[in-house]
Amino acid sequence: xxxIDFHAHLTPQCFWHATEGSGDWHSLRRENDARxxxxxxxxxxxxxxxxxxxWTPEQRLSDMDSLGVDIHVVSPYSGFYNYELDTDxxxxxxxxxxxxxxxxxxxxxxxxxxxxxxxxxxxxAAIAELERVxxxxxxxxAVIDDKINDxxxxxxxFLPFWKAAEQLGAFILFHQGxxxxxxxxxxRYHLPNSVGNLADRTITFASLVMGGVMDACPDLRIxxxxxxxxxxxxxxRMDRGWERIPEADRLAALPPSQYLxxxxxxxxxxxxxxxxxxxxxxxxxxxxxGTDWPYDxxxxxxxxxxxxxxxxxxxxxxxxxWQNLENLLGI
Amino acid sequence: xxxxxxxxxxxxxxxxxxxxQGQDWHGMSHETRGGAEFIIGHGKRILINxxxxxYTPEQRLADMDAExTDVQVVSIHTPLFPYHWETARAVNASREVNDEIAGMAKQWxxxxxxxxxxxxxxxxAAIAELERAxxxxxxxGAELDxxxxxxxxxxxxxxxxxxxxxxxxxxxxxxxxQPQDNIVAVERTLRYGIPNSVGVVxxxxxxxxxxxxxxxxxxxxxxxxxxxxxxGGACFAMGRIDHGWQVRSEARVNILRPPSxxxxxxxxxxxxxxxxxxxxxxxxxxxxxxxxxxxxxFVGWDPSPGGWLEGLQTLSQDEKEKIAWxxxxxxxxx
Numbered sequence: 001x002x003x004i005d006f007h008a009h010l011t012p013q014c015f016w017h018a019t020e021g022s023g024d025w026h027s028l029r030r031e032n033d034a035r036x037x038x039x040x041x042x043x044x045x046x047x048x049x050x051x052x053x054x055w056t057p058e059q060r061l062s063d064m065d066s067l068g069v070d071i072h073v074v075s076p077y078s079g080f081y082n083y084e085l086d087t088d089x090x091x092x093x094x095x096x097x098x099x100x101x102x103x104x105x106x107x108x109x110x111x112x113x114x115x116x117x118x119x120x121x122x123x124x125a126a127i128a129e130l131e132r133v134x135x136x137x138x139x140x141x142a143v144i145d146d147k148i149n150d151x152x153x154x155x156x157x158f159l160p161f162w163k164a165a166e167q168l169g170a171f172i173l174f175h176q177g178x179x180x181x182x183x184x185x186x187x188r189y190h191l192p193n194s195v196g197n198l199a200d201r202t203i204t205f206a207s208l209v210m211g212g213v214m215d216a217c218p219d220l221r222i223x224x225x226x227x228x229x230x231x232x233x234x235x236x237r238m239d240r241g242w243e244r245i246p247e248a249d250r251l252a253a254l255p256p257s258q259y260l261x262x263x264x265x266x267x268x269x270x271x272x273x274x275x276x277x278x279x280x281x282x283x284x285x286x287x288x289x290g291t292d293w294p295y296d297x298x299x300x301x302x303x304x305x306x307x308x309x310x311x312x313x314x315x316x317x318x319x320x321x322w323q324n325l326e327n328l329l330g331i
Numbered sequence: 332x333x334x335x336x337x338x339x340x341x342x343x344x345x346x347x348x349x350x351x352q353g354q355d356w357h358g359m360s361h362e363t364r365g366g367a368e369f370i371i372g373h374g375k376r377i378l379i380n381x382x383x384x385x386y387t388p389e390q391r392l393a394d395m396d397a398e399x400t401d402v403q404v405v406s407i408h409t410p411l412f413p414y415h416w417e418t419a420r421a422v423n424a425s426r427e428v429n430d431e432i433a434g435m436a437k438q439w440x441x442x443x444x445x446x447x448x449x450x451x452x453x454x455x456a457a458i459a460e461l462e463r464a465x466x467x468x469x470x471x472g473a474e475l476d477x478x479x480x481x482x483x484x485x486x487x488x489x490x491x492x493x494x495x496x497x498x499x500x501x502x503x504x505x506x507x508x509q510p511q512d513n514i515v516a517v518e519r520t521l522r523y524g525i526p527n528s529v530g531v532v533x534x535x536x537x538x539x540x541x542x543x544x545x546x547x548x549x550x551x552x553x554x555x556x557x558x559x560x561x562x563g564g565a566c567f568a569m570g571r572i573d574h575g576w577q578v579r580s581e582a583r584v585n586i587l588r589p590p591s592x593x594x595x596x597x598x599x600x601x602x603x604x605x606x607x608x609x610x611x612x613x614x615x616x617x618x619x620x621x622x623x624x625x626x627x628x629f630v631g632w633d634p635s636p637g638g639w640l641e642g643l644q645t646l647s648q649d650e651k652e653k654i655a656w657x658x659x660x661x662x663x664x665x
Binding site: 027115147152155181182184185186188189190191193194195197198199202203207210211220224229230233234235236237238239240241242244245251269270271273274277280296297 | 545
């Protein structure tokens, strides 16, 4: 058995080094809050950096060893999307972050694979960086937000990006950055994260499907993190909504539930019942192991959690923990 | 088997009668544009997308007979909630709607029960109207939006007296979001009907999480709450909400037990849009806490709400009986 983790964040060492003292890294800064915790500062946006996020690759590897995780498919922490910054800055932070991941892959080819971050506010620049990491650096794909500034990914301006990703065989992982839709309603009880992440992923599923992106790009490979949010649980209602769209106005050829098995989903859904429901809805070949390392929303012993489940067969556990990703990514 | 439906909408006759006389109703008026009909006013344009929403009680009864629904627990079509209206107008409109629903329940006591509409922008007035609705009019409780006036959430301390009053009155609170003008429409997209198909599910899940994490169910342990559309994705997401409660102190300020420990205090209608989704809900909260909710007249059922339920393969006869009528019979005394 192997274990390959598709949802593992990186706060790059180049950021930590450049922000030692009071320095900045392409305008990004770091400060401490009242409790002494490290805070990433991008413009007027702030994001909490958990203790493990400053760890070196060597420290990360020992943690992976203790968790029983063989491979991290590393993606830059979503606080580094920088879509609201000038393109030049986002290009620079993307390239440096991606180059650092490339170095990790070179130093430990059996332990790390890479997903890039891209300057999505400029589609040609994003495509150029995606081409660079896929062709020159052997990345597996990229991580992007559910929204690019205020735009969803079904906007026509992003279609060239989707075509490029399809052509390059790039795997696109969706993960929220900054505020979720729930932030504007209620900021209490961690609901912007616990419910908001799921909400944003569901909107991404619905808009990509009903916006016709999945029809326009039949070979596109997309992974929705956090189990795709409510996509599998809410698809029945989406079907009814789709049926109400006049046929001439429909951009998706089929009802949304028929696209559930066109996406991939990570396994971080916290209960065995929910994981079972996800598998039964989308097919076990569409579910991949993901842990959310090194955040507090990660489960403590993610491999043991999967292995301990009575309602999954050993074949299903193997498919999720490694076989699906081995086949899909060639690792 | 009886069929009692907790989720049945009403646009009151008093509104249509005003329109027929060329008048508005508390600032709402009728408009026909491009072959479509709308109710407009108070900053809203409500598409009339089912002709049945105009039905008289007699026409409604005929439709219920055709569907095999014995009892509808009637509540207002949520775009007509008056939370953002001027208070005096909201109070008067609520009273008119509640009087009309009470009249239906009085005239056809075996066919209709009613949920009140409340002017929640004035909590004292809302409590007074809830008391009148339950004690004087014999209504079973009230329908509430998933968010109150001015974007306020229900965990705001100002609303606690309303929940205490509902608990005291044994009133059922049925939470139902705006079908169009909700969080997804306001914050993200209007395309492809996503505000309805996705936004409704998110609103329902959010109100479950807010009522639980806000400590409402802790402070009002006997409060009766029912959430529309099967509670959205709340049951599916509860593991993640629990994890947030474990790792974040701000999620624990109001409750001592994990959020999932409270989800069986809530009732949910069966409108999950799939048998697998309903089975998951039942397995999570228990068949004792799931009831028929048809979303009349906006959802077409094959062959009918109760007929759909009875035809499901993965539910036992006992589960079907509880969902179809037993739970609501004992909860509401109907």
